[in-house]
Structure formats: structure tokens, C-alpha cells
Amino acid sequence: MKSEGLHLSCPIPLQDYPQVLLAHGGGGKLMSQLIEKLFLPAFANPWLDQQHDGAVVELDGVRVAFSTDSYVVDPLFFPGGDIGALAVNGTVNDLAMCGAQARFLSVAFIIEEGLSMEVLWQVTQSMQRAARETGVVLVTGDTKVVDRGKGDKLFINTAGVGVVGQRIRVAPDRLRAGDAVLVSGDLGRHGIAIMAQREGLVFESVVESDCAPLVEPVMALLKAGIEVHCLRDLTRGGLASALVEIAECTGRQIEIEERRIPVGEQVKGACELLGLDPLYVANEGRFVAFVAQTHAEMALEILHACPVASGAVCIGQVSTERSAMVLLESLIGVRRIVDRLSGEQLPRIC
Amino acid sequence: MKSEGLHLSCPIPLQDYPQVLLAHGGGGKLMSQLIEKLFLPAFANPWLDQQHDGAVVELDGVRVAFSTDSYVVDPLFFPGGDIGALAVNGTVNDLAMCGAQARFLSVAFIIEEGLSMEVLWQVTQSMQRAARETGVVLVTGDTKVVDRGKGDKLFINTAGVGVVGQRIRVAPDRLRAGDAVLVSGDLGRHGIAIMAQREGLVFESVVESDCAPLVEPVMALLKAGIEVHCLRDLTRGGLASALVEIAECTGRQIEIEERRIPVGEQVKGACELLGLDPLYVANEGRFVAFVAQTHAEMALEILHACPVASGAVCIGQVSTERSAMVLLESLIGVRRIVDRLSGEQLPRIC
Numbered sequence: 001m002k003s004e005g006l007h008l009s010c011p012i013p014l015q016d017y018p019q020v021l022l023a024h025g026g027g028g029k030l031m032s033q034l035i036e037k038l039f040l041p042a043f044a045n046p047w048l049d050q051q052h053d054g055a056v057v058e059l060d061g062v063r064v065a066f067s068t069d070s071y072v073v074d075p076l077f078f079p080g081g082d083i084g085a086l087a088v089n090g091t092v093n094d095l096a097m098c099g100a101q102a103r104f105l106s107v108a109f110i111i112e113e114g115l116s117m118e119v120l121w122q123v124t125q126s127m128q129r130a131a132r133e134t135g136v137v138l139v140t141g142d143t144k145v146v147d148r149g150k151g152d153k154l155f156i157n158t159a160g161v162g163v164v165g166q167r168i169r170v171a172p173d174r175l176r177a178g179d180a181v182l183v184s185g186d187l188g189r190h191g192i193a194i195m196a197q198r199e200g201l202v203f204e205s206v207v208e209s210d211c212a213p214l215v216e217p218v219m220a221l222l223k224a225g226i227e228v229h230c231l232r233d234l235t236r237g238g239l240a241s242a243l244v245e246i247a248e249c250t251g252r253q254i255e256i257e258e259r260r261i262p263v264g265e266q267v268k269g270a271c272e273l274l275g276l277d278p279l280y281v282a283n284e285g286r287f288v289a290f291v292a293q294t295h296a297e298m299a300l301e302i303l304h305a306c307p308v309a310s311g312a313v314c315i316g317q318v319s320t321e322r323s324a325m326v327l328l329e330s331l332i333g334v335r336r337i338v339d340r341l342s343g344e345q346l347p348r349i350c
Numbered sequence: 351m352k353s354e355g356l357h358l359s360c361p362i363p364l365q366d367y368p369q370v371l372l373a374h375g376g377g378g379k380l381m382s383q384l385i386e387k388l389f390l391p392a393f394a395n396p397w398l399d400q401q402h403d404g405a406v407v408e409l410d411g412v413r414v415a416f417s418t419d420s421y422v423v424d425p426l427f428f429p430g431g432d433i434g435a436l437a438v439n440g441t442v443n444d445l446a447m448c449g450a451q452a453r454f455l456s457v458a459f460i461i462e463e464g465l466s467m468e469v470l471w472q473v474t475q476s477m478q479r480a481a482r483e484t485g486v487v488l489v490t491g492d493t494k495v496v497d498r499g500k501g502d503k504l505f506i507n508t509a510g511v512g513v514v515g516q517r518i519r520v521a522p523d524r525l526r527a528g529d530a531v532l533v534s535g536d537l538g539r540h541g542i543a544i545m546a547q548r549e550g551l552v553f554e555s556v557v558e559s560d561c562a563p564l565v566e567p568v569m570a571l572l573k574a575g576i577e578v579h580c581l582r583d584l585t586r587g588g589l590a591s592a593l594v595e596i597a598e599c600t601g602r603q604i605e606i607e608e609r610r611i612p613v614g615e616q617v618k619g620a621c622e623l624l625g626l627d628p629l630y631v632a633n634e635g636r637f638v639a640f641v642a643q644t645h646a647e648m649a650l651e652i653l654h655a656c657p658v659a660s661g662a663v664c665i666g667q668v669s670t671e672r673s674a675m676v677l678l679e680s681l682i683g684v685r686r687i688v689d690r691l692s693g694e695q696l697p698r699i700c
Contacts, residue, residue: 010471020465025495038467039491042474043457043481047489055489057454060412060513068456068509069492074500104407106418106509107393110460115370117388121360124392131393139397139405141389142419144505145375146698150424152500157492159418159456159509163410348496 011037021344027237027282028341032245051249052171053097053232056164063166065100067091068159074348076119076154078197080189080208084126086284086350087156089213090235092134096218097231097287099170100162102134107158108142112151123154134213136160168222174229175250179318180296182289184217184303185210185311187239188267188281194349196270207266212285217302217309226299227292234286235350240279240338242288243326253323256316256338258330279328280341282349290318361387371694377587377632378691382595401599402521403447403582406514413516415450417441418509424698426469426504428547430539430558434476436634436700437506439563440585442484446568447581447637449520450512452484457508458492462501473504484563486510518572524579525600529668530646532639534567534653535560535661537589538617538631544699546620557616562635567652567659576649577642584636585700590629590688592638593676603673606666606688608680629678630691632699640668 012034023030040048047055054067071087092102107127111120131138193209195201214233221228232242239261247254263271263278271278285308291299296314303312319327326338362384373380390398397405404417421437442452457477461470481488543559545551564583571578582592589611597604613621613628621628635658641649646664653662669677676688 010468012467012471014467017467020461020463020467020470020495022463022495022497025461025493031493034493038471038474039493042471042478043488043491045487045489047454047487048491055454055456057489057511059409059414059453059511062410062412064409064414064511066454066456066511067490068458068507070458070460070494070507072460072494072496103409104397104405104416106405106416108418108420108507108509110420110422110505111370111375113370113372117362117364117367117370118360120370121362121388121392124388128392137395137397138393139395139407140417141393141398143375143381143384143389144420144422145370145372146422146502146505147372149499150502152496155460155494155496155505157418157420157458157507157509159458159507161407161409161414161416161511 011041022347023344026341026344026347027241028343032340050171053094056098063164065095065098065162065164067094068157069094070155070157071350072155072348073194073350074152075197078209079193079206081211082123082126083154083156084123085130086211087158088127088130089211090284090350091158091160092136093214093233095160095162096215097233098164099168099222100164101215101219102136102160102162104139105136105158105160106140107138107156110151110155111145112153113145113148115153134215170228170231172230172246172250175252175290175318176229177318177320178293179229179290180293180314181254181256181316182291182299182312182314183239183262184287184309186262186264187283187286188263188271188278190284191281191346191349192267192270195346203266203270207270210283210285212308214285214287214308217306220302220306221289221299224302226295226302228289230290232288234283234288236282237341238280238282239288241340244338244340247326248324251322251324253319253321254316254326255319256328258328260313260315262311262313276345280345284350361391372697373694376691376694376697377591378693382690400521403444406448413514415445415448415512415514417444418507419444420505420507421700422505422698423544423700424502425547428559429543429556431561432473432476433504433506434473435480436561437508438477438480439561440634440700441508441510442486443564443583445510445512446565447583448514449518449572450514451565451569452486452510452512454489455486455508455510456490457488457506460501460505461495462503463495463498465503484565520578520581522580522596522600525602525640525668526579527668527670528643529579529640530643530664531604531606531666532641532649532662532664533589534637534659536612536614537633537636538613538621538628540634541631541696541699542617542620545696553616553620557620560633560635562658564635564637564658567656570652570656571649574652576645576652578639580640582638584633584638586632587691588630588632589638591690594688594690597676598674601672601674603669603671604666604676605669606678608678610663610665612661612663626695630695634700
């Protein structure tokens with residue numbers, strides 16, 4: 001049954017990890033190990049090796065961005081969104097991070113027997129609203145129902161395709177020393193909204209998820225001719241994980257300043273209360289953009305004109321050093337290395 | 351929150367179906383109701399309305415077939431295949447039914463905490479083998495881990511894209527009176543293999559799933575210039591459900607003869623034992639082709655030259671009547687209407 005190139009034994013040390021843990025899906029160290037040791041060697045190809053949010057493939061000369069995500073968020077409805085809006089926006093955003101406007105989505109439901117029909121209907125309505133908002137069409141789908149206790153109400157997978165303009169190349173390997181690191185707005189609202197809802201935490205006012213489509217600001221940057229080198233949306237593992245991933249896969253050193261990182265008062269308070277670092281908390285409507293230093297000012301102006309990115313700021317730059325690390329200058333001026341999450345901060349966040 | 355075109359209340363009567371049942375995913379009447387009453391109106395668009403195995407969309411002038419399926423089969427490994435091979439072949443086959451050779455797949459895992467790492471690795475190896483066999487590349491992916499008891503070992507979603515030749519139009523609305531109805535081989539092996547494995551049934555020799563890629567025979571038909579009007583792979587709900595679906599959505603009358611329908615002795619025996627009708631048993635490597643009557647002979651010759659379709663036969667034709675029904679002439683010469691499954695024959699078959 002074995003053919004050349006296929007591995008003879010599991011590349012993850014089974015004595016250490018005989019079973020998959022929640023943290024293998026958490027966006028931190030174990031997930032990165034699972035991807036690098038198991039999935040990348042198994043499926044080895046140049047597209048996967050780029051470790052981007054999606055793949056840009058060529059179909060008869062047209063450059064097509066292609067991406068997928070499953071959504072297993074618990075609870076299904078939360079302040080500022082629901083699994084349906086998340087499932088549409090999440091994949092639309094992954095395509096935007098490849099420099100593409102999403103055009104068509106597939107939708108696959110895995111429903112646990114006993115799900116309220118009303119809930120399923122509400123979720124489909126929410127998906128359709130989100131799809132209209134971003135001009136994407138849900139063209140093909142699948143429905144599976146699994147026995148009670150073998151799923152959790154509803155999981156949704158979406159995959160999407162969109163066209164990438166011929167001259168656009170947005171990918172980690174385009175990073176250059178001196179690139180400005182921009183984030184599109186305040187961090188951590190999605191993670192805190194989910195956590196508060198799930199744990200029954202009550203804050204002075206409700207923290208709403210930032211769940212939103214990011215097509216508008218990305219397309220505005222590209223249309224204006226901003227030299228965008230890399231884009232990444234900040235989901236599981238937050239800003240820190242996205243930056244570490246990019247630093248590691250490019251070998252570049254990324255330097256950021258804590259005082260410039262935007263975190264709302266409520267999220268800051270909730271993080272203190274819960275012992276969380278907002279740099280690692282999940283978002284669903286925020287992205288980081290690496291743009292040529294000379295274009296940084298103009299890029300910020302363009303982002304500020306888009307409601308979803310009106311809080312965009314520059315938080316640092318790509319260094320000439322090649323340490324493959326992210327360095328953070330803290331509020332008190334101390335420099336520290338930003339690492340990947342080693343455990344699981346909060347499962348089922350998206 | 352409501353905008354035009356969105357429905358104000360759930361279109362499925364909640365007094366009848368307050369909750370989603372297993373049969374809503376079974377390929378029969380309830381699934382058809384769910385799709386027609388809930389999903390199609392919610393996501394209304396010409397692609398979905400075609401009710402094909404995938405959508406053919408245009409991206410910068412290139413006709414791209416796009417399809418998705420989630421795989422929730424239980425058990426994960428069965429005689430003749432496993433969830434990994436199924437997840438690759440299933441989507442490759444859906445694209446073939448649109449007249450496209452699959453080029454790129456996305457892969458999304460939903461893993462239950464505690465899944466054996468060795469099993470995950472075996473499944474990825476199987477996916478890679480299946481991908482190589484059909485020349486498709488797994489270019490982008492996603493991994494989610496859900497808490498123990500909130501999933502069932504492993505669910506896999508794949509979506510795929512491929513190019514459809516400019517002159518190729520394979521879709522239900524191309525059916526014509528007189529078209530020959532060809533099936534590519536003996537029916538029901540996948541369903542019986544799963545059922546036997548799950549229920550611990552022992553037959554004289556092991557029934558192996560027919561799980562296989564169908565690209566070769568489909569491409570051979572198209573390349574030879576056979577006038578192929580419609581293709582459908584025979585998965586959940588079997589041959590009967592596929593034909594009823596096509597008859598209903600085209601308004602055509604399809605006539606088949608029981609004596610011509612190929613069913614192996616083992617499957618026949620198992621069906622008798624279990625009280626099943628092989629017409630409704632699932633397959634994962636069989637398809638039905640509607641081809642112009644004048645091309646039927648040549649089409650069969652071409653199919654016979656492909657190992658996966660060497661058992662292809664003509665089982666009937668499209669009538670000039672427009673009853674939107676499937677009529678079966680039984681072994682004793684009685685004509686009866688073939689209906690959709692009204693319950694759930696066997697959940698988690700694919």
C-alpha cells in the first residue's frame with residue numbers, strides 16, 4: 001500500500017502525543033507542529049508550503065484564490081454575530097488575505113440530529129445576509145446529519161474562490177526589511193465576546209464580536225496601488241500567533257511596540273480579569289498588513305476611510321535582522337520575544 | 351435585521367419538524383424538502399437552482415466547476431476504502447459529474463479530541479494516495495479540534511475546483527427524449543460494505559466498497575465526443591434517488607428495466623437478508639450517464655475500456671412523456687413508480 005514519498009510511520013512522536021488534543025486546533029505550538037510535521041509532509045506541494053490563508057492556483061491562465069475553513073464556534077449565536085455570519089466572513093476574509101475579492105462560496109453543514117429547525121433557518125438567513133453584504137454567492141453545498149451526541153448542534157464548512165489580479169502578489173515571502181506593520185483596528189473583541197457568553201461573564205456593557213468582512217479595506221489598498229507585501233487575518237491565536245507564523249516562515253525579524261497596539265478598555269479589563277494576553281485573543285474582523293515603508297502613511301489614510309478599518313494603526317516594522325522572531329517593546333521599554341501559545345487559550349472560538 | 355428577499359419565518363413547518371432528524375441527511379424525501387424549502391429559497395441563485403452535484407461558475411472567462419462534500423462515515427476504515435479516500439474521490443467525482451477533471455482540493459478536518467494520532471496520519475496518507483491517483487493537489491486546509499463527545503473521531507470536508515471545457519455542458523436541463531440511461535457498474539457495494547462492518551455481519555466473502563475515482567471514464571466519454579447530456583454519481587439514496595431527483599427537476603419521465611440493473615450476487619443476498627432494495631443502497635464509485643441514443647453503443651464501448659466502468663450497461667431511456675417520474679419495469683413485467691426514500695436507510699454512509 002505504500003508508494004514513494006509516503007511516510008512509513010507517523011511523523012508526530014506517538015509516545016508524546018498518542019492522541020489529538022484540543023490544543024492541536026488552538027493556533028499555538030501544537031497546531032503548528034501538527035501542520036508542519038504531519039500535514040505538510042503528507043500533502044507536500046508548493047501551495048501548502050507557503051502556509052498562507054489560502055492558495056493561489058492557476059486555472060487556464062486565471063489566478064484563482066481558493067480557501068476553506070470549518071466553523072465549530074460554541075455558542076452558535078453571540079453578541080455581534082453568529083456561526084453563519086462567521087462562516088461567510090471568515091472565508092471571504094481568507095480570500096481577501098490572498099488579494100482576492102471572494103466571488104463564490106460552497107457551504108457544507110454537519111448537523112447534529114435534534115438541532116432546532118428554527119436555529120438552522122436563522123443561521124441560513126444570517127449566511128445569506130453576510131453573503132449579500134460582500135457580494136459573494138453561495139453556489140453549491142452539502143448537508144450531513146450525524147446521530148445525537150456525535151456532533152455539537154451545527155458545524156459549517158465554507159470554501160471559496162475569487163480572482164487575484166495578474167499583478168498582485170501578496171504572500172509571506174514578499175516581506176521586506178523596513179515594511180510597516182499595520183493592524184486594522186482594536187484587538188480581541190471576538191474572543192472576549194465568545195468567552196463572556198460561554199462563561200456567563202457580565203461586563204458593564206456587552207463586548208461585541210468584531211466579526212466582519214475585510215474585503216473593502218483590502219481592495220481599497222490594492223486598487224490605490226499600495227505596495228502590499230503580506231496580509232493575514234487575526235483569528236485563532238490572535239495577533240501574536242499571526243506575526244510569529246510569518247516571522248518563522250520568512251526568517252524575518254518583526255518588531256512591534258506594545259504602546260501602539262490598540263486594545264479597547266473593555267477587552268483590556270476582561271483580559272486582566274481572566275489572566276489573558278490580548279495579543280493572543282482571537283479576532284474575526286481584524287487583519288495585519290505589511291506594506292512598503294514609503295506607502296505606510298497613505299495606506300493608513302485609505303484604511304481610515306473604511307468603517308471596518310477606521311481604527312487602523314502602525315504598530316512596528318520588519319527589521320533588517322533575520323532572526324525569525326517577533327520582538328515586542330513593552331510599555332516600560334523592555335524588549336521581549338513574542339512566542340507561540342503553548343496550550344489552548346479557548347477552544348471552539350471560531 | 352430583515353432585508354428584502356429574506357424570509358420572515360422558517361419555511362419548514364415547525365409543528366411537523368421542530369428538529370432536524372437523521373433522515374434530513376439521508377438522501378430521501380426529508381432531505382429533498384430541507385433543500386427545496388429551506389436552503390434553495392434562502393440562498394436563491396441560478397447555480398443552486400440547477401441542483402447539480404456542483405456549480406459551474408465563470409472566473410475571468412474560465413468555466414470552473416466547484417463542489418464540496420463533508421464526510422462523516424462511520425466506521426472510518428472499511429473494506430475497500432476509508433474516510434480519507436472517500437473524501438478525495440467523492441469531491442473529485444462530483445466535479446467529474448460537471449464534466450471537469452478535478453485540479454485542486456481543499457481539506458478541512460474536524461477532529462474529536464482524543465482521536466488516535468496514528469489514525470489521523472493513516473487517513474492523511476490515504477488522502478494523498480487518492481489525490482495522486484487522480485492527479486489532484488490538496489492545496490489549502492483547515493484543522494479544528496472539538497471537545498470529546500462533541501464530534502465523532504473525524505469529519506472531513508473537501509471542496510474542489512476544475513476546469514470545464516468551453517463546449518461541454520453537462521446538466522439535468524440537457525436531458526432529451528430518447529437519451530439512453532447508462533450505469534457504470536454493479537450497484538450497492540459501498541452501502542453493504544459499511545453496513546456489514548458496522549453491524550458485524552459476516553458474508554461468505556467480504557463485500558468491498560466500490561469507492562473509486564470516476565474521472566477516467568467521464569473524461570474518456572467527453573474526449574471521444576460522446577453527446578453526454580447529464581451525469582450523476584450514485585451516493586446517498588442510490589440509483590433510485592439520483593434518477594428521481596433528475597426526473598423531478600427536469601419534468602422528464604425516465605424508464606428503466608429491473609432485469610438490466612446490475613447487482614452482484616453478494617449484494618443481492620445481503621439486501622434480501624436485510625430487507626433493503628439495492629436501488630436505494632449507496633455507492634461511491636458508480637455513476638449514471640444520460641447520453642444521446644445514437645451514441646449509446648459507442649459510449650458503452652468506451653466505458654468498458656475503463657477498469658472502474660467495465661461493468662457499464664444500459665438500463666433504460668428517457669421517455670417522450672413528461673411525468674417527472676421514474677418508472678421501473680419489474681422482473682415480472684409490471685411497471686411501477688420509483689419513489690424517493692421516505693425514511694433513513696442507513697445514516698453516516700459517507
